[in-house]
Amino acid sequence: MSVLVGKPAPDFRATAVQGDRVLDGFSLSALKGKYVVLFFYPLDFTFVCPTELHAFADSLAEFRKRNVDVVAVSVDSHFSHLAWLRIPRNQGGIEGIGYPIVSDITKTISRDYDVLVEGRGVAYRGLFLIDKDGVVRHQLVNDLPLGRNVDEALRMVDALQFFEANGEVCPANWKKGEKAMKPDQKGVEAYFGK
Numbered sequence: 001m002s003v004l005v006g007k008p009a010p011d012f013r014a015t016a017v018q019g020d021r022v023l024d025g026f027s028l029s030a031l032k033g034k035y036v037v038l039f040f041y042p043l044d045f046t047f048v049c050p051t052e053l054h055a056f057a058d059s060l061a062e063f064r065k066r067n068v069d070v071v072a073v074s075v076d077s078h079f080s081h082l083a084w085l086r087i088p089r090n091q092g093g094i095e096g097i098g099y100p101i102v103s104d105i106t107k108t109i110s111r112d113y114d115v116l117v118e119g120r121g122v123a124y125r126g127l128f129l130i131d132k133d134g135v136v137r138h139q140l141v142n143d144l145p146l147g148r149n150v151d152e153a154l155r156m157v158d159a160l161q162f163f164e165a166n167g168e169v170c171p172a173n174w175k176k177g178e179k180a181m182k183p184d185q186k187g188v189e190a191y192f193g194k
Helices: 048-058 060-065 078-085 108-112 150-166 185-191
Strands: 013-018 021-027 035-040 068-074 101-103 125-130 136-142
Touching: 013 078, 035 048, 035 150, 048 060, 048 068, 048 150, 060 068, 060 150, 078 101, 125 150, 136 150
Parallel strands: 035 068, 068 101
Antiparallel strands: 013 021, 013 101, 035 125, 125 136
């Protein structure tokens, strides 16, 4: 699996859906200047996937407060995305999801992000935090049965934005509002209370 952290996020142009609209030529580069949480999920009409899509949707206001666009990607067609968006949540559908869902029917995007499960034709649950300059700053890939924690994605956004604003690094389990540290020996000593 490739490590993309610190590298430019692979750009793409593809068909996406947002609500009931089809977005031809949706591109990642069009979002430059904003933070992006780009996440991959295996397939429409499955079981863990709608829980994740709804979890991101339920936290969309929090992402937007932080100037973050959320974008989902799967190997399904945009027709499949549209059909799934018409099914209510309580029936396993994703009705009400308001962020773009990209169709990676050619599997090119999944390959470029190195999350394609070869031989299965679906993507692992990859998540990529991309900064305003289009650079990947955080990457997490889960196996198919393991759903993600959206609060952790928000925590990583907070940590990145805190670092960019203050130049201090965020220690293990750091949360917004907690003590950070200078990136040197004195900083770590002060953090541990010496």
